[in-house]
Amino acid sequence: MIYSTCTFNPEENENLLQKLMSTEFEATAVKLPHFAGLRADRFQMGYYFFPGQTESEGFYIAVFQKTGGNSNQRKKDKDKGKSKSGHAAKHTALSAELPLIQHIPHFIWSETDQLQATTPFAFEFYQQINGLHWLKRGLHLAQQFKKSWAPAYDLVYSLDLQWELPTLAVEHEKALQILHGESQTCSAEAGHYLITYQGQHIAMVKQLGQRFNNLHPTEWRIRHLPKK
Numbered sequence: 001m002i003y004s005t006c007t008f009n010p011e012e013n014e015n016l017l018q019k020l021m022s023t024e025f026e027a028t029a030v031k032l033p034h035f036a037g038l039r040a041d042r043f044q045m046g047y048y049f050f051p052g053q054t055e056s057e058g059f060y061i062a063v064f065q066k067t068g069g070n071s072n073q074r075k076k077d078k079d080k081g082k083s084k085s086g087h088a089a090k091h092t093a094l095s096a097e098l099p100l101i102q103h104i105p106h107f108i109w110s111e112t113d114q115l116q117a118t119t120p121f122a123f124e125f126y127q128q129i130n131g132l133h134w135l136k137r138g139l140h141l142a143q144q145f146k147k148s149w150a151p152a153y154d155l156v157y158s159l160d161l162q163w164e165l166p167t168l169a170v171e172h173e174k175a176l177q178i179l180h181g182e183s184q185t186c187s188a189e190a191g192h193y194l195i196t197y198q199g200q201h202i203a204m205v206k207q208l209g210q211r212f213n214n215l216h217p218t219e220w221r222i223r224h225l226p227k228k
Contacts, residue, residue, distance in 0.1 A: 001027065001121060004061040008048060013060045014041035016129075021045070025128050030063040066121050098142065098149060099164040106139075106161055113144040115152075117161055151192055153215055156204050167194045168205070178203050181221040183214045 005012050021027075029045040032038065037054035038047050046062030107123040109116055118126075118138030126137055139161060140152040151163040168188070170178065175197040178184070188207045195203040205212040 001064045001066070001125060002061065003046070003064070004059060006057075006059050008050070008058070008060065010041070013048075013062075014043045014045055017045050017062055018043055020128060023128060025125075026067045027064040028067055030065050032061075032063060100141075101162045101164060103160050108141065110144075114140060115142040115144065115149065117141045151204070153204055153217060156194065156201050165192050165194045165204075167196050167201075169196045172197070175202060176222065176225055178205070178214060179216060179220075179222045180225050181214055181216055181218065183211055185211050188212075 003017065007013070032047055037049060039050065039053075040047055041060075041062075046060055048060050049056055049058050051058040105120065106117045107120045109123070116138045122138065126134065139158055140154040141161070142149040142152050142163075151165065155161070155163045166188075168186070174184065175195070178195055179202065183205075186207060187210060190207050190209075192204060192206050193212070194201050195205060203214070203216045205214055
């Protein structure tokens with residue numbers, strides 16, 4: 001597991017990690033290969049890259065290797081009894097119902113009407129540091145509607161966990177238009193499609209009638225298309 005920040009504030013770096021390691025979180029810090037500009041923190045858990053000493057803007061990084069199960073989490077699971085087991089079983093059954101492709105195991109859980117996924121180790125880590133406000137935890141997998149689940153946009157760029165969707169291959173000009181946020185006229189069956197360019201997933205759309213809704217997030221869209 002890699003923990004990294006863009007700050008040099010010890011409270012957000014080694015001090016936070018020291019508190020985590022004082023719990024029953026079973027992992028050990030991994031030493032990184034030394035090179036010019038690398039500076040270990042005072043607890044020898046992570047490393048600083050300072051501007052001017054390395055060819056970067058600077059950041060902090062720590063690498064951990066899991067050494068075993070989390071006894072604290074096991075105790076919580078035991079206390080919750082059948083409730084916890086039923087909750088996990090529900091999510092396991094749900095993931096089996098969805099048309100998902102995964103090569104490594106994922107832990108899947110729901111937050112309101114949103115389905116999230118991450119590795120079991122990462123999920124344990126989230127549980128250990130409840131004091132933080134997470135902007136994002138894991139992969140956004142799906143959104144629940146009245147009678148079904150709809151695939152989330154994170155799946156477009158997921159390297160392992162994927163949703164089996166039909167694809168629509170496009171050429172260079174149309175690919176740019178889609179990434180610009182434009183909708184297109186298209187004759188296809190209703191439903192979600194992955195847009196591909198040269199064999200790579202680049203966007204997701206939802207076909208409605210004779211056109212599709214472009215689901216590419218506004219903040220990711222290309223602002224200005226190249227002039228012809």
